[in-house]
Amino acid sequence: MRSLEKIKNQSFALKTMQEWKEKAEASLKGKTVESLQTTTYENIVLKPLYSRQDQQSVPEFPGGSDFRRGVYPLGYRKNEWKAAQRFSYQTPEELQKKLHQSFEKGQSAIAFEVKQILFEADESLKNILADSYYQYPFAINAREFQAAFIEVAGGLDNYKEISGYIAADPIALFTEEGLISEEFFNEWVKNIQRSNEKLPNLRTILIDTVPYHNGGANAVQELGIAIAEGVYYLEKLQETDMELEEVLAKMIFQFSIGSNYFMEIAKLRAARVLWNRITQLYGAKDEVCGMMIAAETSSFTKTVHDPHVNILRAGNEAFAAVIGSVQYLHVSPFDEHTGATPFSERIARNIQLLLKEEAHLKKVIDPAGGSWYVEELTNQLAEKAWGFFQKIEANGGILEVLKSNWLQQEIAVVYQKKNMDIQTRKHSIVGTNVYANLAENVPNKLLLEKRAHFAGEENSLIKMEAIPIRRLAEPFEELRSKAKYLEEKSGNMPAVGMICLGGLKQHKVRLDFMKGFLAAGGIKTIESKPILSIGDARQFVSQLPSMHYCFCGTNDQYEMMGHEILTILKSEFLDRHFYLAGLPETEKQDQWIDEGIKQFIHMKSNCYGTLSTIFNELEVNTIEETKA
Known part of the structure; x- marks a missing residue:
């Protein structure tokens, strides 16, 4: 009974804002508390903590x-x-x-x-x-x-x-x-x-x-x-x-x-x-x-x-x-x-x-x-x-x-x-630009009827710019519609080949990132077996009909074998497009581009923009194949 009373009477010592700030910054590993502030679309700065002050x-x-x-x-x-x-x-x-x-x-x-x-x-x-x-x-x-x-x-x-x-x-x-x-x-x-x-x-x-x-x-x-x-x-x-x-x-x-x-x-x-x-x-x-x-x-x-x-x-x-x-x-x-x-x-x-x-x-x-x-x-x-x-x-x-x-x-x-925050995935829409489910069977969107409220009043009307009805998810939904259209036309879901360098531990993180990145546009990934040599990479690309490939691996793997593999693949498969998962250091980027990397895909990439480019190329290829 006494111990229960003791527990009830216990209280926490009061802490000052400065003490909280010091404790928070210690866990932020060099960043300041001010770095946690966010600015809203209303240009209001939100603090990480609000207090009695x-x-x-x-x-x-x-x-x-x-x-x-x-x-x-x-x-x-x-x-x-x-x-x-x-x-x-x-x-x-x-x-x-x-x-x-x-x-x-x-x-x-x-x-x-x-x-x-x-x-x-x-x-x-x-x-x-x-x-x-x-x-x-x-x-x-x-x-x-x-x-x-x-x-x-x-x-x-x-x-x-x-x-x-x-x-x-x-x-x-x-x-x-x-x-x-x-x-x-x-x-x-x-x-x-x-x-x-x-x-x-x-x-x-x-x-x-x-x-x-x-x-x-x-x-x-x-x-x-x-x-x-x-x-x-x-x-x-x-x-x-x-x-x-x-x-x-x-x-x-x-x-x-x-x-x-x-x-x-x-x-x-x-x-x-x-x-x-x-x-x-x-x-x-x-x-x-x-x-x-x-x-x-x-x-x-x-x-x-x-x-x-x-x-x-x-x-x-x-x-x-x-x-x-x-x-x-x-x-x-x-x-x-x-x-x-x-x-x-x-x-x-x-x-x-x-x-x-x-x-x-x-x-x-x-x-x-x-x-x-x-x-x-x-x-x-x-x-x-x-x-x-x-x-x-x-x-x-x-x-x-x-x-x-x-x-x-x-x-x-x-x-x-x-x-822009949706396109770059700074703002997440679950099921749309992140964690998209490619196996989902989506019914067609309803077409909104354009109402003519003021028909027959032409003489008394003043024209102005209408405010369109928008939804945040629409850009990615349009990409998914394109993917569905291309699949129906060609019989295959749009795909990007994943050139997985090294063992599973070495390429899994960036492979998973690329799966989610591409799925947002309705594009599936086709993974290679662990690529340990130029021969492995050549065999994978030659057997896959895809026009787009992405290197996945650690930075060390990229430097050890990535450059050599890319150079050979680009010389042998002139019509293929190659991407690199991750963002190399600034001084190394030009070398990758010169060797044939089309784009670096990383956390800050414009996901919608990248996927749109891929779709444009896929549509061109589909048209050319149809003509042929």
């Missing part, structure tokens, strides 16, 4: 002060977030069936993609909804169909009790199509006015940042754009007979949640801080200053290959959304890019149920509140996003920066940085 002054409870901790004092204990899963459907009958089944399985909001067929079919939208709107709020991005949808909603029984949102964001539609329609916007404003009195509890003004996120924008840009759009709509709608508080009560913001867990939490918290700042400047009443947020897991981060990894990605993103205190959440099915199934939709919905019931997130009020790291990140994001918002306003506002293509160019710069 980084403590920020924050509201004591959610719903207070700047709303960073959420809009409800008791968080999800009194106001749970709504599981707003948008499921796929082909017919109104299928939608009706899925909609009502989903409520029995955990769905808590009416959410689906709105299609033209819903307003044409005999099974009217009113019949599809039945009485579901009595129990559940709407969570609908109605896009170009908002006016038609709201007309249906206004004809429902007890329509004044309808809650949630049936909203649209004209500017987001403009960015997708690359056209600005003043006629569409003016009609949208009138529709907001008409629905204001008839549907008092329904939000109709959407600020949708998803197109910018999918174009490659960073968190600072997403936030700045969201605030700029919100301000634009505030100004335009106040020019009508709507009061400030009426407009704010109709607004809802939509964010896509990416893979950087803490950054996404901070993004949602910073969004509320920024919007509170705007509403205060406008002199709004406190009860309408809190930002309502609908979130969805990112399409930008998902892959076609190894799709089950998308479950982990979506789970991580959904977790961040909930910790960030959203009101509505959609989790994407793991196979959404090749066609969601009932199974994948159930898994997606169950992620939210797990977060509620198993992780108990609905029972904890603001778990991130007071975190030194999260609060510091929130403040930095808010300040940088405010600066970006000011740049937008200085350039004439959100529409003007789109018309001039300034905003598109800003987003493109960030995307190029992200894309």
